[in-house]
Amino acid sequence: MxxxxxxxxxxxxxxxxxxxxxxxxxxxxxxxxxxxxxxxxxxxxRRVGGKFIARREDGYLVEGGPNGFLDSKPWTLDLVRDMGMESSLLPSDQAAARRFIFSRGKLHELKASPLSFFLSDLLSLRGRLRIFGELVAPTTPPGEDTSLAEFARRRLGKEALERMLDPMVSGIFAGDPERMSLRACFPRIAELEEDYGGLVRAMVKIAAERKRAKRAGEQVPASSGPSGPGGVLTSFRGGVxxxxxxxxxxxxxxxxxxxxxxxxxxxxxxxxxxxxxxxxxxxxxxxxxxxxxxxxxxxxxxxxxxxxxxxxPYSPMAVIGLGYSLANVDDPPHGFGYLIPGIERRKILGALWTSSIFPGNRSPERHFLIRAMVGGAKDHDTPFLDDETLVAVVRRELAATMGLVAEPSFVTVFRWEKAIPLxxxxxxxxxxxxxxxxxxxxxxxxxxxxxxxxxxxxxxxxxxxxxxxxxxxxx
Ligand SMILES: Cc1cc2nc3c(=O)[nH]c(=O)nc-3n(C[C@H](O)[C@H](O)[C@H](O)COP(=O)(O)OP(=O)(O)OC[C@H]3O[C@@H](n4cnc5c(N)ncnc54)[C@H](O)[C@@H]3O)c2cc1C
The missing domain is CATH 3.50.50.60 (FAD/NAD(P)-binding domain)
Structure with a gap:
């Protein structure tokens, strides 16, 4: 017309x-x-939403794509307010502040404070000491792009790249740090290096500035730390x-x-x-x-x-939702979930403890929902295994990484041939x-x-x- x-x-x-x-x-x-x-x-x-998709089955609400956005950036919240949807918002539980990395046979909690981080054994003592070398590491030539891996190796050392940055990149992009652009993926980090000459210097100066602003009664936005991005993961009662x-x-x-x-x-x-x-x-x-x-x-x-x-290029992914009766799980997980560095050579990228992130909302009473992620830039095969084999692989990996051996009472699989652009x-x-x-x-x-x-x-x-x-x- x-x-x-x-x-x-x-x-x-x-x-x-x-x-x-x-x-x-x-x-x-x-x-x-x-x-x-x-x-x-x-x-x-036939439906709108693209990567925003959810299945509501047996009392579970399982999302096949994103599970929320961070409230530390204004854009989605502004849209939500503009549409008068604030009452539908669902902030994640405080438990979601606890994030883990599976490394060398166990889950390590990521600590927000620099001292606790230094005392954690995610990195070897040598790897932790190497981080101080950041203060004297050469900077990226002005205006040049570089790979995330090259940047991290140069500034923080090989171990920090393999055990910290790599799982972070997999959590956001399901990507390969050797190929990915610092400027496009983490523009803020590129900016900090350019403006302050390094990340440690930037952290110290920004912390001093925040302290000053707080003392002066100015509003101070949420900051990011090594435990994850700043802000609260936020969703909606009915999913994104x-x-x-x-x-x-x-x-x-x-x-x-x-x-x-x-x-x-x-x-x-x-x-x-x-x-x-x-x-x-x-x-x-x-x-x-x-x-x-x-x-x-x-x-x-x-x-x-x-x-x-x-x-x-795009990386493929499968998201596998697994529901458990709490009667069969002795010690239900408490926190956001965990990521796994590629160097561990596991078949899952990590798992989100959805019922702990949004308690009482994503699973029926006395039940627990986990979403495991499979695939990424370096694994184009596992996401496309048939459902039965895929679920068996994921269950083996959950047993090996978080000790979850119980039989799930509910399973659902989403596959994305092109999940996330690299x-x-x-x-x-x-x-x-x-x-x-x-x-x-x-x-x-x-x-x-x-x-x-x-x-x-x-x-x-x-x-x-x-x-x-x-x-x-x-x-
Ligand atoms: C598993 C997973 C988990 C994620 N988790 C998070 C998270 O927790 N937080 C977060 O912030 N982000 C997350 N993301 C990223 C985020 O979900 C996506 O980047 C975002 O939803 C992409 O939206 P989009 O509209 O750009 O693209 P899409 O959602 O891909 O939408 C594109 C649309 O275009 C349509 N289309 C394609 N071709 C045509 C055509 N020829 N004609 C008409 N229509 C066409 C498609 O059908 C689709 O509906 C996640 C992504 C995935 C895959």
Whole structure:
């Protein structure tokens, strides 16, 4: 149906959190500035949400993708507040502050304070002493990108790379530190090195600044420590898909599911969008699909950009939800869960103790839910074992790493062929080149570009929405 005269139409392609929040913000920003805009969102699947997915079975609520966002960054919380959804928020339990790494046959709790960290035996004494070498380590040449592994080896030593950074990278990206870009994956760390000449120096100066600010009665944001990112993991009573469902609801008939987009082409100052349900015209496009899908869609309209996007690799993953009756588990786990360094050569990346993170919400009474993660950049096989073999592998690994030998009374498996994009060294430069070659009126957004966290996706979507409006209604 054509839009009414004077109204500009924006088509958003992809209905994950990135596409949904971009569509939402276009409508909000246009309304605020009284701009006549119609938004249509096209999603290839029958459901919206992308990686936001949950199964509700036998009293369990098992998520196949993200289980929350950190409240230390404002973007998702701002969106939630804007939508009036605060009452649905579910902060994680305090227990979730306890995070572990499985190393050399046991679980080590990560300690937040530098002294407790120094006293923990996650690293050998030599490995811990090596961290002081950070004070005199050479810095990354200005403006240069480097791999996470090279950076960590140079600044913190080989053992810290293998036993601390590697599991962290697997927890966020399921990635391989040898290939991944410091600037794209951890921009804040690159910045700290550049601004302070090193991480220890940065920690000391920032701690002094925080102390001063606290004394002066200023507001001090949550800080990150070695035990994990700062802030509280936050979700919704119905899982994160409550947010994607509400976003879709707010967009009403603007959301069209089961419509796969195959191409876009410029047409008379606007766009022609080819779909498996016929063509649609628009004045601007936000492309919010994964990078490989974006590359296929752009192949005709912007082949050089498409070629860059097609090269962005992804790691595969399986998420295995296992439910246990507490009658069969002597000592239910208490904490967030644990990650496993690649050097341990285990078949799981780690496990989240979901019922301890969100007590009373994700499993029936007197039961416990664990989510184990399998796959990642270095294991493209295990996620695709048949269910029975996969669950047997996971059970063996849970027994070996956390001593859980009980028989689960509930099992469910999610698989992602392309779970998380990997930002390899030089990612940001290649992305800037790809974006500079796009025809005007088409904007890329999504987790393949400037951050994989929900907060990053929402932040980038708002920026993309504004860019599209600036294109349609220049000042
Ligand atoms: C197992 C797992 C755990 C995670 N845990 C966390 C976590 O705890 N916290 C956190 O912050 N982040 C987490 N993440 C990352 C986060 O979930 C994702 O980065 C984010 O959800 C990606 O959203 P998106 O909209 O960019 O992409 P997607 O969710 O992938 O959405 C893209 C959409 O585009 C659609 N599409 C594709 N091709 C077409 C086409 N041709 N036409 C139309 N539509 C198309 C897809 O069907 C999909 O719906 C996790 C990810 C995974 C996989």
């Amino acid at each position: 054509p839009s009414s005269p004077g109204t500009r139409r924006v088509v958003v392609i992809g209905g994950g959190i990135s596409g949904l929040s971009a569509a939402y913000y276009i409508r909000q920003l246009a309304r605020t500035s009284d701009l006549p805009v119609e938004v249509i969102l096209l999603e290839k699947e 898909s409550e947010l994607s469902d509400r976003l879709a609801e707010s967009l009403g008939e603007g959301v069209r599911t089961a419509v796969g987009v195959s191409s876009v082409a410029t047409a008379g100052g606007g766009w022609h969008i080819g779909t498996d349900r016929g063509d649609i015209s628009s004045d601007a496009v936000i492309l919010a699909t994964p990078a490989d899908a974006a590359a296929a869609i752009l192949a005709g309209a912007a082949p050089r950009s498409a070629a860059v996007l097609a090269e962005i 930002y390899t060294v030089g990612h940001l430069e290649r992305l800037a080149r790809a974006e500079s070659l796009l025809p005007p009126g088409l904007v890329l957004t999504g987790n393949a570009y400037r951050g994989v966290g929900i907060n990053d996706c929402v932040r980038e979507s708002k920026v993309s929405a504004q860019r599209v409006l600036d294109h349609l209604f220049p000042a």
